[in-house]
Amino acid sequence: MWSCGKTRSHVCRESRAEDSGHSPTSCEENEKQEPSSPKQGDFSDPVYKEIAVANGTINRMNSDQLRAKCAELKLDTRGVKDVLKKRLKSYYKRQKLMHSAAANGNIDVYFDYICVVDYEATCEENNPPDYLHEIIEFPMVLIDTHTLEIVDSFQEYVKPVVNPQLSEFCVKLTGITQKTVDEAETFHQVLKRAVSWLQEKELGTKYKYTFLTDGSWDMGKFLHTQCKLSCIRYPLFARKWINIRKSYGNFYKVPRTQTKLICMLENLGMQYDGRPHCGLDDSCNIARIAIHMLKDGCELRVNECLHSGEPRSVPISAPIEGAPAPQTPKKRN
Template sequence: MIVLEYVLILGSVIVVSCFILISFAMNSSPSTAEVQAPDKGHSPSRRNRRGRKLRQTPPSSSTPQQRQSANVRHRRTRLADNDDTVEMHIDDPPLPEENMDIDDDDVDCECGVQNTMSNKTRIKEGRENKRRKENESLLVTKKDSSPARLKDFSHPIYKEMSLRNGSVNRMTKIDLQNTLQELGLNRLGSADVLKRRLKHHYSKESLKVAGLSTDVPIRFDYLCVIDVEATCLEINPVDYVHEIIEFPIVLLNTKTLQIEDTFDAFCKPVVNPQLSKFCSQLTNISQKMVDKADTFPVVLEKAERWMKQKGLGSKHSFAIATDCSLDMDLYLKLQCLVSEITYPQYAKEWVNISKVFANLYKTKRLPLRAMLDSIGLAFIGQPHRGIDDARNIARIALQLIEDGAEMKYNEKLTPT
């Protein structure tokens, strides 16, 4: 009985030992999944390449920022020069394809930003369109409220005037001069001036026959034509201070078209009391003339007293007139700063005769001598002498008014 038990135990031990040996042998033998075909010179398949590279990827314990940077590096591609194939960077190991997918949240975020920017752009464009329409409506309102827009051009006389203006444009200068002479009008001036003069005469006569208004608005009873002279050098430095040495005024009646009176006074400079030789020769003003003259504040006070005696600003309306912007916007402004006096209120806006001339005769801006030549007048007096320049400017203004120009403010003082 005892022998039988020992036999059974020994048999169990032998069976367990065999089972362990068989299991160990099975685990140590190569698996069929890892058996590879012999190398025949062909490159490994794409799947095996991916398998080997996947083992080189960072472990799952890496931070999200590291995984994101790896994704970004992996997405970088470049196009080949000769074909349309795409190559990956060989120094960046590719990640699994599922990691290359773009998150839907990222797409929604980018679309949201684009939609927000497009909404802002649409809102901005809408505001600009609204502002543009408001400005256009304001301009239309201003244009419609002007006297020219209030005229009714449906009258047949305007068609007749247009046809006649066309015939005037085709006339030669000799024909224009002969026609103006027959009508008893001034036949001096360039062809452009003569055409404008003849057109104005025909238009005025035609409107009078049709019973329509032909009057040009007279905004001011008088024009105070001013042309100051100031200290200067042959080559003026940038910081040179110009001081007025002559302050003339020519009083022009816009209704009677006559020069009624003049005011002229020399001024003693303070900053540069000694006149340069170039300045004296240019203006024909000597050193003795300015040495015995009053300073500018005293001269301006005398000029304003003279203007009050003429009733300017009280009985009669008036405006300052010059042939450029320098007289008011540079010389007078600078002189008031040097003299430490207030700039005159009545001189903050003025009539630039050269602008009126260019607009009426359809020419470019011309200097004093050229304007006189264009209307067939010669310069009278000493050039660059204040009172003589002012008189010649007044002569041009008279001819402009006769030819139908409207004298109104067209320049103003710029901020200092």
């Protein structure tokens, strides 16, 4: 499996107020939304009765029994009790439904690739209400949903224009130097190269894909604000995404306070790898969570979109569709 290397320069993300940050010590609120499996068919089908019986047995197991059963099935034995229960339930459900789907030729994967994005932006220790956050790190981590591996990554730094001088808080928080952003190119140039990277992967043309973020801010706040500042039309391919905090909370049935990045990792029996507030390292850790959820049987679906400049929830009844092929960014009039 490809492993994320550590960057030598680090950039910052704002300390997001009201539990809406990417920091391993802060948490964004996630809306409750029940997941559903597409094409599940009639729940009176005997296969669902078998699943219900298996779920009842799992619910009666203690932690040691759950780990023993996971080990027997060669599943990951890490995680808290509720995670282990969900893992086993998902395993049995997936096995039963896969056998049923295989008989009807219905096995499919929503997306061939999931692209994890976790921008870093300029910030102050106490951001004023009218503060304009500018993206200063643009990272992407690509997950192959068939092999369940990280297969590639993209990372570039961006020169801020409105607030070209990084705050002392930002420097202290992340270790970024002013020299790093001073030598970087503008957002328009970096976005063009990011689009080229996505195009080289044939995403949206040969392969189905979508974006995944840790919360609503990356697309709904940072990218939207940056495009306005750079007089660029908001890219169509970034209008819908997976908010992993919502997906995690719904799948493992945990409160939103347990959907912080560090909490998700710890509940899955993992530790943060790298340096917090480094966009590439954050993206890699988010990707690790996504892969773990896919292995546990989670059907990661698009659950948020940008509507009138604001992030909105996508209903679970919405049709499943991948992001459109990325196009070269266009200037706004």
